[in-house]
Amino acid sequence: MKSISCFLGTFLFLLAFNNFGQVKNIGTPNLKNYKRTEYKGGTQNWSIDQDKNGNIYFANNSGLIQFDGSTWRRYSLPNNTAIRSLKIDDSGRIFVGGNNEFGYFNAGDKGDLKYYSLSKLISPKDAKDINLIWRIHVFKGEVIFQSFTKALFYKNNNNKVRVLNAPRKFQFSFVVKNRLYFQDKVLGILEYKNQKLYSLKGTKVLNDKEIWAMFPLPDNKILLATLEKGLFVYDFNSITEWNNEANSFIKKNTSLGGAIIKNKFIVLNSVLNGVIICDLNGHIIQHLNRQKGLQNNTILTSFVDNKNNLWLGLDNGITFINENSPFTYFDYSYNIGTVYASVLHQNKLYVATNQGLFYHHWNTPFSDEPFNRVEGTIAQAWNIQVINNVLVCSSNSGALVIENNKVSKILDTRGYFGLKQIPRHPEYAIGEHYNGFSIFKIGSDSAEFINQVQGFDETTSTFEVELDNDYVWFRKSPYLYQMELSDDLKKFESIKRHTRISLVNKGIESLQLINDKVYFQTKNHFYRFSNDQGDFFEDRKMSSLFKNIPLINTVIQDSKGNLWYSFNQSLGVLEKSDNEKYIRKEEPFSNLTGNLVNSYISINRIDSKNIFIGLTDGLTHYDATIPNTFITKPAVFIESFSFPGDTIITGNLKTIDKLFNLSYSDNRVKFTFSSPVFENQENVTYSYKLEPFEDTWRSWSPVAIKEYTNLREGNYTMKLRARNSFGIVSEIDQVKFTISPPWYRHFLAYISYLLLISLVIYVISNRIKLKIRKNKYYETIEQRRLYLEKESKIRQEQHELEKEIEKLKNDKLQIKILAKDKELVNNSLQVVKKNKTLNTIISKLKDIDTSILDDATKSEFNKLHKSIVKEVNTDKSWKDLEKHIKNVHFDFLKRLKEKYPTISPRELDLSTYLLMNMSTKEIAEIMNISNGGVELARYRLRKKLGLNKKENLIGFLMSI
Structure with a gap:
């Protein structure tokens, strides 16, 4: 018992x-x-x-x-x-x-x-x-x-x-x-x-x-x-x-x-x-x-x-x-570098690398020892394959047959990328080398080079080749070549170049052999070629498998039928279950992102416990039977929360529900993040947002620090989440804090402002009321003053009006006087002219010889002569003329005298006569001088007035 x-x-x-x-017990874990x-x-x-x-x-x-x-x-x-x-x-x-x-x-x-x-x-x-x-x-x-x-x-x-x-x-x-x-x-x-x-x-x-x-x-x-x-x-x-x-x-x-x-x-x-x-x-x-x-x-x-x-x-x-x-690694410590392909043959694991071909005994348990170089392979090995039980290595040194851990035969010295068995000729294989294609015959116990395939000599280091029953398909971006081999395998009878496989989905991303059928892929849509229709058609069932998968660039089917695909330098697999359905897995392989060999994805599935994947720095072993318990949700912490003068290590606190209060002078805050995820730690990324400062989450970044400056007062919540290398996102960690406003925007300050404003309003209100009362008093006084001033002004205006009326009456009288004076001047001028005429008559009467006249006539003649002389002598028109002229032009003579004080009365008279537009002859008669005397007087007047020869004397006088 x-x-x-x-x-x-x-x-x-x-x-x-x-x-x-x-x-x-195989490989080395990541450390x-x-x-x-x-x-x-x-x-x-x-x-x-x-x-x-x-x-x-x-x-x-x-x-x-x-x-x-x-x-x-x-x-x-x-x-x-x-x-x-x-x-x-x-x-x-x-x-x-x-x-x-x-x-x-x-x-x-x-x-x-x-x-x-x-x-x-x-x-x-x-x-x-x-x-x-x-x-x-x-x-x-x-x-x-x-x-x-x-x-x-x-x-x-x-x-x-x-x-x-x-x-x-x-x-x-x-x-x-x-x-x-x-x-x-x-x-x-x-x-x-x-x-x-x-x-x-x-x-x-x-x-x-x-x-x-x-x-x-x-x-x-x-x-x-x-x-x-x-x-x-x-x-x-x-x-x-x-x-x-x-x-x-x-x-x-x-x-x-x-x-x-x-x-x-x-x-x-x-x-x-x-x-x-x-x-x-x-x-x-x-x-x-x-x-x-x-x-x-x-x-x-x-x-x-x-x-x-x-x-x-x-x-x-x-x-x-x-x-x-589930991953362990074979790296430099196992003597291998970049791995392009691997295969298990005769209880040995062979690995094609950039440093040649290496092998390791496949024991149970797997012995922990370095890989050994296959003798004779020191050049870059692109591929290692088992064809009809013959191990063939495609390398920079040529197509090599490997036996007993060494090169037993060199099939061709040209550099080869790999070989493909020809469907209708199982003992033959076509190999793509640096300048075209060659045919090899590979039996169960022998291998030999047959011939170069004529008609195609494209050279490239990145291409894909697949064969079906009718064609050799060769993709060299951006073209797809459809080549038909002759029956004797010596030449390509036809070569057709395609630039598209679909009118809807442009481009040709990859070609692959799945279930012994060649598929052409672009944008996750899979096509096949129909010989009957002579065109490509989409396999919707295959396309549906990759519907929700990121855009892929390579698909490889392993020995079990699983579909491995690469995307964005990462790897995924559609695992085929017993009921012919596929289960998608990507998370376990996210740690390999960036380490895969682009354009040379290598998947070697021996069984579910032993899957080998080529890497840029070695080989990784994957055990698919290990459950994904290693993929867990990461934890994340706001490790520290610091501001000027203090730091709070929140990662050590048992709870951070506390609300931290910061003064306004501490409105520059810094956060550091941590996620205790130690596997592939360099691939841990963070996303965060500070509410309400930010509305959206920041993009994922490996930077584990964030600083904010010049934050305004208010309540804030810093939220943080982490994403591990498997793409799993953590729960949200957060820290709440409050930034107090500056003293001049503080609540108590606003109360003080309110009280102060109320006091100011009260004081101003009282002052306004007092001012209103004073203003009313002064307004009454002012109205009384204005009334008195207005009354005084009215009286003054009335007095001024009376004076104005008196003045107008005087002006009117003066105007009448002036009019009379003007009329007298005209009359006086007529009298002067008359006197001139009478003087002329007297002069002529003197010339008459009276001796020839009789006494009566002579007496009448003398009476007439005396009468005319009396009339002329008794006439005072000239003096009246001068008086009237001065009365009429008093203002002009006054202005002229004020402006030119040295002017003589005679020159004033001359100026008046010139202003009246009298002729030289008239002036001479009036002034009782000769015409030359008038011109001389004019010259002296111009000189005294300071006029040059070009200035008009009469116009100047009129402007005064």
């Missing part, structure tokens, strides 16, 4: 192995080395653990190292000693131990880790000889710090430390299957139960050996890993040596402990030769050392994270190993 129970337990145990965890220059710490890393957020912690010579996928942080102990051990409990506290110091780090209010010492909780006597804390365990509600001299038990609920002294001297301690063990140098292995130590039977035989690790084995056994003496199995009765290849390796290279992967695989650290992973039978599945990519061969500690990936703490550096992946 007991044996049945043990068998059932073992069966369930092994069943669990198959469901969880996977370590591949990443972190140097001291990256994590900025000391050399040796002694212990590793992980918190609930996925952050990794290292006990380092320079202190505690934290890594969140983006940023490394270092925290020191108060005495700046090295940290040799660490353990994280469920609450997130990071317990650490150093030299005479132990305690824990915990996140403060702002997320920065703060150290809390527990060594002060023990007595000074116990504190003297603590020495180095080598192990820390969380066991049954207590945290146990173990040094060589004592074990210190800390309970958080009472914040006390209980001391357990070593019976003799402790070596190390271990927790296995919820049981706590100590190794004592004298008493052997001790189990701790009920606060006491109990010696285990048969364990003293190891007193001279340092046990560095204990692992659970089936059948209630424990595997003990010692430093220099190898591996032992303890069944709680006796200890026996574990005789297997893992033990041989440890004996040779010594052990520094290890880890266990899902109770299925054991990781064993070595001092001299890296790390091995073995199964529970001690068979080495994987061996990683400096030659395989590790930066150091001394492994101080190993740790399996929450995704079953492996971390190594090295003597100098840190290494991450992506164990939880």
